Amino acid sequence: MVGSDPTRGADDVDLTPRTNVDGTAAAGPRPRQWLPIIVLALVFVAGGVIVTQFLRSAVDYYCNVDEVGVRDGCDADRRIRLQGTVDEGSIVQDRGVTSFSISFNGSSMPVVYDGEPGGIFKECIPVVVHGVIEQGALQGDRVEVKHSDEYVAVNDERVADATDLGCNPPGSDA
């Protein structure tokens, strides 16, 4: 510290708290650092919310179409998240309701969704539909498009090849 040995301080300097003439403290206690404490509290709350929401979302089993009625939790009488690829030519939109079918590993499931799916929803693309299976069809209330880990240029010749091959969903041969 500025040209001095801090270990000598106790001998050389009177470190008792100073008081005013009336006996009150000359300087108040050092203010507590409230902002980091508040941020830490918010961090704990946010962490709790994140974990809770993750666990709550996990309550809806994430099933592939071919697992319905086969895998535990992928039953027709409960809410699930169902993954499959949108079948070619299956999309029908009528008065705000979108109907289509999804397939995975050779199994297929009709889907009825009250609305128009967002994102890059189209034929031959993997989707995850949230809902309940009723009367043999998944009554979806949320449709999410699942993008694969492949990135292909829009003008790539492979697009033409893929078009020639028709809808060849990745899950169909999985």
Next chain:
Amino acid sequence: MTTTDHDLPAQSSAATTSSATGTRATRIIGIAAIVALGWLVAFGLGFSPADRDQEEAVRILYVHVPTIWLAYLAFVVTAVASAMYLFTSKKSLGWDRMAGASAEIGVVFVAVTLAVGAMWGRLTWGVFWQWDARLTTTALLFVTYVGYLAVRRLGGSHHQRARRSSVLGLIAVIEIPLVHWSVRLWRSLHQEATVLDTDGDIDMDGLMLFSLFVGVVAFTLLYVWLMLHRTRTMAMEDIVEDRGLDAALAARRAEGEL
């Protein structure tokens, strides 16, 4: 001020005696970062093609992916610097400041990742957010390191700060493999890794991959530039704080001499 109170891993020692944090090296790195970011804009928005499925939304990935990779790197640097502080006999505060600076930059990069990822999600998945394994663990990573930064500011001496934050820095880094492997550990809406996958196949158009590479270079240079300046700024902050204490002690001594 004794020099041992503020000793640093080499690069910052000059800055502690200067009023500025810039050097010839930082200026060169800064200019290189600007040039690389310009290249990223050119390739990301111009030369690289649109994606067959995502169309123009793919361009978001040239920021989204490099920022999370650099955030991983930043948090690993935090952990390594924390270990160096804790497990070396010198207990150099330079390591502590390096850990803190890297964590700050990492938090900013994760925030950028989450923000642009939400935009990409809306355009591609159809939703801004989903409590999916990858998204959830990334959000948890962000919150953890915000907590780390808050812990650094709880007060006490520089070495108290360094000790408690080093322990946290070493624990928090465990989250990184969890984030990266979350898409394999759980079924996830988020796609699996394309470049950092284990099978060695990179299913990405060549120009897209190059644009991603430019993004990684640009953000790496930005990270290095920010690190150099921030560690030096932190050293100066510690000096200013200590000078306040020194001034108070000097005032008490002056009282005694009256």
